[in-house]
Structures are given as C-alpha cells and as structure tokens.
Amino acid sequence: MKFSTRSIVFVLFLVFSALIQAALPSPEGRWTTIDDKTGKPKSIVKLSVSGDTLNGEIVKIYKENVSNPNETNCTKCTGALKDKPLIGLMIVQGLKQNADGSWSGGTVTDPESGETYKCTITPSADGKTLNVRGYIGVSLLGRTQTWVKG
Secondary structure, eight states: OOOHHHHHHHHHHHHHHHHHHHHOOOOOEEEEEEEETOOEEEEEEEEEEEEEEEEEEEEEEEEGGGOTTTOOTTTTTOOTTEEETSOOOOOEEEEETTSSEEEEEEEEEEETTTTTEEEEEEOOTTTTTEEEEEEETTTTTTEEEEEOOO
C-alpha cells in the first residue's frame, strides 16, 4: 500500500486534533452561578453532554440571593419554558464544541427576565471556571458571567 505525504500529514493532523480535544477542560459538572450585582452565589447549574450537545439545568437556587425568593416557576419565560419549575429548568441548550474547546451554537435562558440569548461557553484552562456569554445577534452585543466549579 502506498501512502502519499499528503495522506500522512492528514492522518497526523487527525491524531493531534484528537489529542488536543482530549486535553481540553470539560464544562460537564455542577457550576455555581454568581449574581452580577452582589457577587453572591445565585444557583447551581448542572451541565452535561448528550451525544455532542451541551445542555444545562438548574439543580439548586440560593433563595437568599435571588430577587424573588418565593418564585418557584419561570413565570417570565416564554414558549416551552413558560411556567416550568425553576428546579430542573433547562437553561442551557444545544451548544456544540468548537476546535478551541469553547461551546457555541445554542442558547442560554435567564429565568429572572425570561429572556433567551445565543450562548458561548468557554472553560478556563484549569477547568475551575466557565465564561458564559449570552448575546443577541453578534457576540459583541452581550455580557459574560463567570461560573465557578462546584
């Protein structure tokens, strides 16, 4: 069997790409969301990969640190999330992994406002924090929250 230089380079590229992907920190796990204004923990979101898609649901709410602690459903949400219980609410949906280790192409929902935004999630190199960017249209028109592992 004869291999061309181009074929060998292509195979090496695939092998190195797979090794780089394996070394990237995973966003899977439990992440503490932090309130932008107070700096206090707001909720815990569990992120998991199913197939090649990253999704995340609220698993805990720190009632003492939210604006309406008696709210148990997403009353401001629209569509399929309207009036769903906050615990178990799928707020991160449909993200796909990029070559650089970030995840994009999906959405994130803010249960306090009911708004849904396009989303990019970027794990830190040490895997201890995530930069979660929600935006409308282009990424420049949005804001980034840092979520902490645990």
